[in-house]
Amino acid sequence: MSHLRSIVALLAVAAGSAAFGADVSVPHDPRGNLLDPLSPFATLYLPRNAPSPVDRVGPKRWTHAYGGPNHNAAFAVSARAPAWIRHGVSWNFPEARAWPLSKERPFGAQIYGIKEALPVQTQSYGNALGVSVVGGVVYAESDDSFAYAINARTGHLIWRASPVGNTLMGNPLVNDNRVYLSAGSVAFNFANVTLYARDPHAAGRGKDISYNGIYCLSAHDGKLLWYFPTAGDAMPTPALAYGALYISTGDGNIYAIDERTGVKRWVTHVGGIANMSSPTVWRHRVFVAMSVLPNIYALDTRTGRILWRGSIPGAANTGMGDVSPAVARGIVVMDAVAHPRTVDGHPTLDTIVRAYDARSGRVLWTHDMGRGPKVPAFKGGVPMIHRGMVYVGSPITSAYQAINVRSGQVAWTWHVPHAGPAGAGRGAPTYYRGVLYISTGPDVYALDPRSGRSIGRHHVGGRFGIVSPTIVGGTIYLGNSWDWIDALPVKAVNPRFHLPL
Amino acid sequence: MSHLRSIVALLAVAAGSAAFGADVSVPHDPRGNLLDPLSPFATLYLPRNAPSPVDRVGPKRWTHAYGGPNHNAAFAVSARAPAWIRHGVSWNFPEARAWPLSKERPFGAQIYGIKEALPVQTQSYGNALGVSVVGGVVYAESDDSFAYAINARTGHLIWRASPVGNTLMGNPLVNDNRVYLSAGSVAFNFANVTLYARDPHAAGRGKDISYNGIYCLSAHDGKLLWYFPTAGDAMPTPALAYGALYISTGDGNIYAIDERTGVKRWVTHVGGIANMSSPTVWRHRVFVAMSVLPNIYALDTRTGRILWRGSIPGAANTGMGDVSPAVARGIVVMDAVAHPRTVDGHPTLDTIVRAYDARSGRVLWTHDMGRGPKVPAFKGGVPMIHRGMVYVGSPITSAYQAINVRSGQVAWTWHVPHAGPAGAGRGAPTYYRGVLYISTGPDVYALDPRSGRSIGRHHVGGRFGIVSPTIVGGTIYLGNSWDWIDALPVKAVNPRFHLPL
Numbered sequence A, B: 001m002s003h004l005r006s007i008v009a010l011l012a013v014a015a016g017s018a019a020f021g022a023d024v025s026v027p028h029d030p031r032g033n034l035l036d037p038l039s040p041f042a043t044l045y046l047p048r049n050a051p052s053p054v055d056r057v058g059p060k061r062w063t064h065a066y067g068g069p070n071h072n073a074a075f076a077v078s079a080r081a082p083a084w085i086r087h088g089v090s091w092n093f094p095e096a097r098a099w100p101l102s103k104e105r106p107f108g109a110q111i112y113g114i115k116e117a118l119p120v121q122t123q124s125y126g127n128a129l130g131v132s133v134v135g136g137v138v139y140a141e142s143d144d145s146f147a148y149a150i151n152a153r154t155g156h157l158i159w160r161a162s163p164v165g166n167t168l169m170g171n172p173l174v175n176d177n178r179v180y181l182s183a184g185s186v187a188f189n190f191a192n193v194t195l196y197a198r199d200p201h202a203a204g205r206g207k208d209i210s211y212n213g214i215y216c217l218s219a220h221d222g223k224l225l226w227y228f229p230t231a232g233d234a235m236p237t238p239a240l241a242y243g244a245l246y247i248s249t250g251d252g253n254i255y256a257i258d259e260r261t262g263v264k265r266w267v268t269h270v271g272g273i274a275n276m277s278s279p280t281v282w283r284h285r286v287f288v289a290m291s292v293l294p295n296i297y298a299l300d301t302r303t304g305r306i307l308w309r310g311s312i313p314g315a316a317n318t319g320m321g322d323v324s325p326a327v328a329r330g331i332v333v334m335d336a337v338a339h340p341r342t343v344d345g346h347p348t349l350d351t352i353v354r355a356y357d358a359r360s361g362r363v364l365w366t367h368d369m370g371r372g373p374k375v376p377a378f379k380g381g382v383p384m385i386h387r388g389m390v391y392v393g394s395p396i397t398s399a400y401q402a403i404n405v406r407s408g409q410v411a412w413t414w415h416v417p418h419a420g421p422a423g424a425g426r427g428a429p430t431y432y433r434g435v436l437y438i439s440t441g442p443d444v445y446a447l448d449p450r451s452g453r454s455i456g457r458h459h460v461g462g463r464f465g466i467v468s469p470t471i472v473g474g475t476i477y478l479g480n481s482w483d484w485i486d487a488l489p490v491k492a493v494n495p496r497f498h499l500p501l
Helices: A002-016 A083-087 A114-124 A190-198 B002-016 B083-087 B109-124 B190-198
Strands: A091-094 A132-134 A137-141 A147-151 A157-161 A173-175 A178-183 A212-218 A224-230 A239-241 A244-248 A253-258 A264-269 A280-282 A285-290 A295-300 A306-310 A326-328 A331-343 A346-357 A363-373 A384-386 A389-394 A399-404 A410-415 A430-432 A435-447 A454-464 A470-472 A475-480 A484-489 B091-094 B132-134 B137-141 B147-151 B157-161 B173-175 B178-183 B212-218 B224-230 B239-241 B244-248 B253-258 B264-269 B280-282 B285-290 B295-300 B306-310 B326-328 B331-343 B346-357 B363-373 B384-386 B389-394 B399-404 B410-415 B430-432 B435-447 B454-464 B470-472 B475-480 B484-489
Touching (some): A114 A454, A132 A470, A137 A178, A137 A484, A147 A178, A173 A239, A280 A326, A346 A389, A363 A389, A363 A399, A389 A435, A430 A470, A454 A475, B109 B454, B137 B484, B147 B178, B244 B285, B326 B384, B430 B470, B435 B475
Antiparallel strands (some): A132 A137, A178 A212, A253 A264, A326 A331, A389 A399, B147 B157, B178 B212, B280 B285, B384 B389, B389 B399
16 A cells, blocks of 8 residues: 555646646646546656666657558667566556456457457557557557556556547657657547538548547656647557658648647648558658548658659558558558458458559559458558568458569468457568567467468467567567557567577 | 545555456456556545435436436425535536636637537537436536546545446436446447448447447446446437336437346337437336437337337438437427528528327427527437426527427527527526526526526536536536536526525
C-alpha cells in the first residue's frame, strides 16, 4: 500500500500541476478541478520509471509507421550497449482495456462470432499497429484511447495520456522530445452514410464523430503541446520529414503540418477516404494511398502539388487506402485487394502488388499474390523492402512472399501455419541480422529470408493486427489487439540468435 | 494530500477485491493485474460517499427514460423528508471528459463549426440524456464511456464504472439494487456503409464497431452483474416492466431480457434502425419506434408478437427512431420530422406529432408543429403527457407547444429565446407542482403550463441535449453535454417555488 501511495502521490502532482500546456485546453482539462487526481483521463506521469541515462538506447527518432520509409523496424545496438538490450528482455504491459492474453477468443466473439470480433477488438479496444522505440522508451497508441510511454527495459509505465477520447490506431512518431499521435476511428455517422449512399466519392470517414487530428505531446511527460484538428479521421500514422508531418484523412485531404508549432503548411484535397495507409516520404516526395477513389499519389513535400497519380486496376473496397506504400532506392511498392468475385457462393479477392518508379510513377511490375476468401477489416499486407527484395503478406491467402523489387519475380511463398478465421499476414516483416521476423495471429515467427523456411516460432497470445515486430538489440517489441504491449527476447523466436559481444 | 491518500486507498481496495463478478469478465478485467489500482477503467467505489439512511429519499426505482411512460420526471417528497431535499441543493459534478461550463463553444467548434460540433460533444463526450435519481443517489450515463453514481445531497462520487468502453447515451434504469446501462454509439463501420448503399433496409447501426448491449451493475458499488450483448447499438434506454427489460437495437431487433439474470425472453426482428427512441411499456404492451423503416410498433410484452404498427406519413431521416413515444391513459403520442424540402437553397423539415389509441393503433389526431431549417443529429422533441395535455418541443422550430391529448388542439406555443445554431427543444418538459420546467441550450426555464408564459430562467452553461429536468423535492438534476452532472434548487429557476413545510 505504501508503494501504491507513492505512485498516487506522483499522479496527484502530475494532475495538479497543469498537465496540459498553457495554450492548449481539451476535455478533460484538469486545471482547477478538485477531483482531478481521480480523473481517469488525466495525464499520469511517473518520473521514477523513466530510463536512466545509460538505458536510453535504440533509435533517436521515429519518422514513419513500421519504422521507416522501407517499413523495416530493426535497430541494432552497439557492443557497448547495456547487457539487457543486447540479451533481450521479457515483459507484458497491460493497457487500459487489457483482455487476458490466455484467452483465445476475443471478447466480442459471443455476439459477432470470432471472425468479425477480431477486428472489433483491434479497431476499438487494442493496438492496431506496432510500437515505436526511441531512447529506451516504448511508445504505443491504443484504441482504448490512451497513448503510453513504457520503460523499454522494465516494462513500467512512465506516462499515459488520453488527450481527447478517440481511437489511436497509429505507431507514435517521435522526434526532438515530441511524440505525435493520430486520432480517428473506423466509424461513419448516419449523415455520412446517407451521403455515401448518394455519392460514394463525396462521403468522408470519421466526420462529425469525434475529435480527429494530430496531437503533439511531450515525450518526457505526456503533456499536450499542440493539437491539429481535422474533420475526417486521422487513422493513418503521419510521416515526418523536413520539419513537417504529412497526414491523410478520412475526408480525402492530405496535410503538411509544421512539427514544432502544429501550423498547417499546405493541404491538398485528393478525394476518397484515408483508412490505415500511412504516407511515406522519400526525397521531397510524399506518397499517399486512398480508398474509394483507389489511387496512390506522389505529392511535392514543399507545396502539396500532385506530381503523379497511380492506381491498381480493379482495386476493391478499402484495399488501396489501407496499405502503406514502402519506398526504397527510387521504387514505391504498394498492394491492394482487387477483383471481387463470388466463388461457390463465397466472396473472394485477389491481392495485387505493384511497383512504381518513385520519380515518374511509371509502373515497373505488377504481381498477383493469388485469390482467396474475403476477410473482415484490413485486407492487404504492409510491404517491407530490404536489400532488393520486397517481403509482403496477405490475409486473403494467409501467406507471405519474397519478391524481387526490380523484376517482380517471386523467390518464395510461406503460408502462415495458424491463420485463424480472419486471415493472417497484415503486418510487415522485419529483417534483422539475416533473419525475417513476422508477428501475425497470436504468434511471432522467424524465417530464413533466402528460402522462406521457418526457423522458429514463439506463442505470445492475443492477436497481432497490422503489427510489425519492432526489434532493438536483442528484444522484439509488439502491440497486441488484446490491449497489451509485449516485449520478448529475439532468441525466444530464433534460438540461434545472438548479438556479438 | 492525506485526504487524497485515503480516497486512493479505497480505490485500491475496490480494484483489488474482484470488482467484477465471478461469472462476468470484460476488458479490462482487473483481477490478477498488479497495475489495477492505476487502471483508468477499473471500477472506483468510494463507500463513504454513499448517502446516510435518512438521505435515501426520492423514487424507489427508475423504469423508463425521462422518468416514466408519460416522460414526466417529477417526484415530490414528504414534508418529513430532510431539509436539503426540500430546499434544494446546488452542485456541479465534473465527469471524465468535463469541458468548462463557462465555455460557450464546444471543443470541436474549431473544426466542425459550432452547429455540427454541438452534437459531436453530446454524442461522443457528454451526457445525451438526463439523469435518474433513486434513493438519494443520482445515476448518470455519459458518452465519455462511464456510468456514475453520485450522492444527490453532496454531489460526491460514490462509484464510477466503464464496463466496456462504448458510449452510454441513456438514462440509467434502477430497480432492486440493480442499475441497467445501454451501450452503443452513433457509428456505422465501412462494411455497413457499403451495405447501406446497396440496401438501406438491410444495414444496421453499430454492428462490428464496439461491444453493444445492456450492462447490469450493482447499484451499491458498480460491480458488473451481467452483460447482454447485442450486435447493433443499444443507444436507447430500455423500459423495465414485468421483470424484464425491453430494448430496441441498431440492427432492427427488439429484445425482452430477464432483469435478474440477463437471459433473453424473446426477440422480434422488425427491421430498420433504432436510434435514441426508448421503448415505453403500458399494460402488457411495449411501444417501440424505429428509423429507415419509419414505424412505431406495439408488441405484446409476454411474447414479442406485433399487435399493431403505425407510422407518420412522410417521416424523414432518423426522426421516427429518435423520439420515444409517451403513453398515458391509453394514448400513445409520438412525433417525427417529415417532408424534407429545400427552401431558398436550405433543407427544411416539418415536425409532425401524432396520437394513437394504445390498444388498437388507430390514429386519434395528427398535428404539424411547423416547418423550419434542418438541424444536426436528434431532430425531434420528446413528448410528455400530464393531465390531458401533451407538452412537446421541436429543434426545427425551436419552440414548445401544449396540445390537448384527446383533440390535438394547440393551447399555446413558446419559442425558446436562445435556441443556438443546432436548434432547441429536444428534451421533454417536466411538470412539477403547477409549473413546467424545460432544459434546453445552456439554460433551464420555468413556464406557466396554462399560458406558456415564461416565469423564470437559470443559466447553467454547457448544453442540454435530449435532457429532461429530473426534479426531486426542491432540486433539479441534469446531465450536461459538457460532461457534467448539475444540481440546482428549483427556486433558482422559479423564484416563487416553495415546498410546504
